[in-house]
Amino acid sequence: MSKKNILENIILDKTSEEFIDLISTKNVRIERIVSNGQTSPKDFWYDQEENEFVIVLEGKAVLEIQEEDEIKTVELNKNDYININAHVKHRVSYTDTSKPTVWLAVFY
Numbered sequence: 347m348s349k350k351n352i353l354e355n356i357i358l359d360k361t362s363e364e365f366i367d368l369i370s371t372k373n374v375r376i377e378r379i380v381s382n383g384q385t386s387p388k389d390f391w392y393d394q395e396e397n398e399f400v401i402v403l404e405g406k407a408v409l410e411i412q413e414e415d416e417i418k419t420v421e422l423n424k425n426d427y428i429n430i431n432a433h434v435k436h437r438v439s440y441t442d443t444s445k446p447t448v449w450l451a452v453f454y
Contacts, residue, residue, distance in 0.1 A: 352403065356380055356446050379449040381407065386437035393435050396453045401427035405447030408440035 357364050357380060364380040375396075386392070391412065402422045409420045409428070412435040419439070420428060430436055441447040 352378055352450065353448060356448065358382060358446060373454065375453040377449075377451045377453070379451060381405070381438070381441035381447040381449070383441055383443035385439055385441060391435040391437050393433055394430075394453070395432055397432050398430045399427065399452040399454070400430070401425065401450050403448040403450055405442040405445055406440075407438060407442070407447050407449070409436055410439045411436045 352368075359380075360382050363382070363384045364378075366378045367375060368378055369376040400422075402424055404424060406421070406423045409422065411418045411420060411430065422428065
C-alpha cells in the first residue's frame with residue numbers, strides 16, 4: 347500500500363477530459379476526473395444505473411439536472427458537492443477554462 351495525492355499529475359489537456367479509476371469494486375467505484383473546459387455534448391444526458399456522489403476539489407463547474415419537466419442548474423465551486431440518484435438525467439454545461447476542474451466521483 348502506498349500513499350498518493352489526488353492532485354498529483356494533473357494533466358492540462360484542452361482536447362479531452364481525464365478519467366482515472368482510483369478504486370473499483372463490485373459495489374463502488376471512485377474516479378478522479380480532470381476537465382479543462384470540456385462539457386457534455388449538445389443534447390447528451392447521463393442516465394446512470396448507479397448513484398453518483400461528486401465533489402469539486404479544484405476549479406468550478408455547472409451541472410444541469412433534469413427533474414421531471416424542469417431543468418435545474420447547479421453551480422459547483424471548489425469543495426461543493428452533490429449526490430445524484432440513479433437515473434436522474436444530468437449533464438455538464440460548463441467547466442472552468444482558465445484552470446483544471448478536478449472532480450472526485452463516487453459511484454455506488
